[in-house]
Amino acid sequence: MLFQLTILGTSSALPTSNRYPTAQVLHVPGRFFLIDCGEGTQTQMRKYKIGFSKINHIFISHLHGDHIFGLIGLISTMVLLGRINDLHIYSHSELQKFLLPQLQFLYAEEIPFKIIYHPLNFKKEQKIFEDKKVTVYSFPLSHRIPTCGFRFEEKPVLPNLIPAKIEEYQIPIRDRQRIKEGGDFIASNGQLILHSELTTNKHQARSFAFCSDTRYDESYIESIRNVDLLYHEATFAEDNRELAQSTYHSTGKDAATVALKAQVGKLIIGHFSARYKDHTIILKEAQAIFPNTKAISEGEVFQVEKVIGH
């Protein structure tokens, strides 16, 4: 099953000439989840071929400009393109106070689709979305203003019946779904054949967590424990430890320590401060603690997958 993350932006608040502010898209079957929406997100979506009409759910970690300034442009483009489907935005409830006056200014009448605002809980972890294939949770981070991380969990899928066993025990069609769902089978000679003997399940549900912006804080480690892929901000290196403290941001070391403690499969880092022309220093610092770390770039695509031995 598809579980694929596309990076649209990697910079922090100050603009740089070649990086965009935070935005990522998680693509699961039938859905594209947009996570944060810095200025220029719609241009990046065009560039990396993420259709505007496919976005029905937007997750906003917090209300700093570099995570929200792309919303009005994206929504305006959706209006121009004739969108009619509901758009769900998961964010601090105050986001409406930012967006509504802009929409009222730009459009004399109501726009032709509904924006449905889902307020986040900044006190504790919460399930915020669920369909047949994916569950999404928000959980509080530790930043200057209320901020949430997000965890996207693939749901387990039913095992497959082993064809040779169907043949061997002559399992009727009417019993098969029940066995897939966990049932055993009584063969024609009265023998009990266990579910585990009849089925195989190579699929393992995968998970991705997004943590931006936050300072190092162990309070959210349980919310990201064992995820297969963790995005964690790493705005600074340890050379700017004090600045990281005072601005409630993480260093490469912080991000890697979180990844190590939460025993994640793979760590990707971004939200690099404009003061680092080259982020190698941040990456090396993280890799020294958590070797399976990668610094993200615009346009990069990650297949979320189980890491062997994880």
Next chain:
Amino acid sequence: MLFQLTILGTSSALPTSNRYPTAQVLHVPGRFFLIDCGEGTQTQMRKYKIGFSKINHIFISHLHGDHIFGLIGLISTMVLLGRINDLHIYSHSELQKFLLPQLQFLYAEEIPFKIIYHPLNFKKEQKIFEDKKVTVYSFPLSHRIPTCGFRFEEKPVLPNLIPAKIEEYQIPIRDRQRIKEGGDFIASNGQLILHSELTTNKHQARSFAFCSDTRYDESYIESIRNVDLLYHEATFAEDNRELAQSTYHSTGKDAATVALKAQVGKLIIGHFSARYKDHTIILKEAQAIFPNTKAISEGEVFQVEKVIGH
């Protein structure tokens, strides 16, 4: 004297993967004038090395999103960078209704610099800015909502005294400024020496006009007559004539016809619709009418100069 235009964005409302919405910077000695500010303008400024602190005057042609969505990001970056100087914005008076609620949302207290709003006149041409070197005029265009074009005129500079003449007629220092300013000179033998014989002036004041967005309309031709460089939008080619009419935009043919009638020196066109993957068709259409036409690209720099024979 420097009179240099840098193109930051060339697209129209719908985003494309490789173009930015409208923004241009005119650089004259000591000043950078920003004209329109589509989403991503600050990124483009970084890319093309236009310092944020150097922008003190922003001219906004009209209040459609693709001309204003970059303002809040740019202003936020100015706040982050510790700006204290006044920022002058020339636009429809309603712009405040768009920007103020956003600023109030983002900043608990007043931002540390003043934004001074200068309302444009959409009925007639008006002088909106003047310093020792440049005068800026706004003039109404013909779009779906109130829209102004802008004309930037270099002021004439005083001629230079010809050194050989100073020597020949022994012109005292005390008389020289008066002669530069237009006076004649009476030589020691009583002979009247005319200003024109004593001075030389190779400098010719240059001018640039910006027309976006507008449909073809002869009403603004006098406002751009004889400018050395004209930027005129050319959203469509004639194959979309009806769409141009209904959306109040110009075709390549329209832009060139305006340039021809206004007898400008050089025409540059942009604001290309996303439906044209290649804008050659728009350019060729314009060049057939006004040969000295160029299609603009992001990052291009034009020296505004007198065209020979113009």
